């Protein structure tokens with residue numbers, strides 16, 4: 352399938368759904384809310400996993416695998432904050448024809464699976480810190496409230512669960528992990544994010560505080576929460592009796608963190624919200640595509656020709672295409688292509704060639720542009736004669752002829768430039784959306800202009816709730832996205848934009864996914 356039916360700026364949701372299918376990232380599945388991850392998506396996920404896993408091993412994280420299933424009574428231990436989530440929990444009630452005595456839950460997250468064993472394993476301060484990470488799938492049978500849409504139900508993630516003797520150690524690790532999440536976005540996906548702290552209302556209810564990296568999609572004017580790194584305080588230690596004997600022989604509760612970069616996000620929500628009416632008669636668009644990192648990357652860099660992949664996550668960084676003319680020496684051209692690929696692979700690049708006879712060069716150009724491959728190399732008779740290759744950039748379409756002898760250096764320079772260029776462009780676009788406001792009127796105007804709003808706030812939860820109420824609408828209410836660690840100057844006497852009380856901090860506000 353070539354060419355896009357939808358334009359990114361005209362019909363974002365449809366454009367997005369088309370891109371992820373045409374680029375062969377996902378295939379829709381016959382259970383709504385589930386999808387098949389094809390190699391073009393899984394290879395990206397595996398590149399991110401390779402980086403993150405290596406980095407957390409430096410932080411002494413150990414790999415575990417806990418069961419998919421959790422019993423009802425253990426799950427209920429989180430009852431004080433879980434009841435809000437209860438509808439999302441999927442249960443196994445039968446095996447074959449017979450009912451199970453007691454239903455068994457499928458993990459929606461693994462605190463209740465893990466922490467009874469943390470309680471058993473942690474006895475003395477010598478057993479600390481305990482650092483556990485698992486790569487797995489989780490199931491959340493989510494329903495997006497008013498619309499009849501079923502949100503996706505299974506996703507992949509990594510979940511880190513750590514326990515320390517002191518709060519200081521926990522606080523430090525929260526930020527170490529958050530920095531890794533920032534790197535995933537900015538250094539791999541070339542997506543700019545803001546590090547900050549969630550408000551009391553937006554944080555994980557079971558924790559002490561939540562930090563997150565927040566991205567923003569200019570096309571829809573919506574913030575998107577990236578990964579989250581929570582300090583749980585001693586809340587779960589109390590729930591699950593996770594205590595240790597300290598050096599003085601006294602018994603203390605541990606301090607815990609949990610953190611995930613969840614490959615989930617409601618990608619079609621912008622589609623849902625933006626096109627609620629058209630959506631209703633397009634019920635077949637039931638697909639919820641939750642692939643946080645990758646979804647945000649597609650949205651940020653994609654264009655009307657399809658995906659644009661940052662080189663550091665591109666499964667193929669360079670595609671080599673022979674351009675034979677009728678009387679050309681096709682064997683020599685093919686040989687030149689093969690040696691170019693060989694040279695690049697030997698130098699550590701992910702290069703491949705497309706020698707399929709049944710497709711024209713032109714068709715191949717469009718196909719690999721749709722898949723977002725950062726560089727295309729064309730080799731025709733002229734290139735062969737001049738001992739050169741033609742390189743075409745996917746991000747800006749620039750064409751350059753380079754001597755075969757300089758191939759590796761030129762490709763390296765081009766890929767580095769593309770990676771930097773994608774982040775720089777995305778940062779400029781995101782920054783252009785940021786609007787600093789001081790009054791309620793400025794806030795509502797900025798909100799309707801799809802801005803990422805930076806506003807002085809009194810930090811009162813009642814006020815946050817009030818803003819949500821006052822901005823209700825079919826585009827969704829405004830909410831706090833995070834309080835950025837990087838705080839601008841707050842002049843004495845600055846008042847909260849919503850309550851008029853003395854402002855305590857600058858926070859990012861906006862609509863979100």
Ligand SMILES: O=C(C[C@H]1NCCC[C@H]1O)Cn1cnc2c(c1=O)CCCC2
Nearest residue numbers: 436439440459460491510555609610611
């Ligand atoms: O999962 C978390 C917190 C925490 N879990 C571990 C990784 C980090 C972070 O996501 C919050 N949460 C979200 N969603 C649900 C639950 C839940 O606890 C429990 C019930 C089902 C739905």
Ligand SMILES: [Mg+2]
Nearest residue numbers: 436439491493
């Ligand atoms: Mg949820």
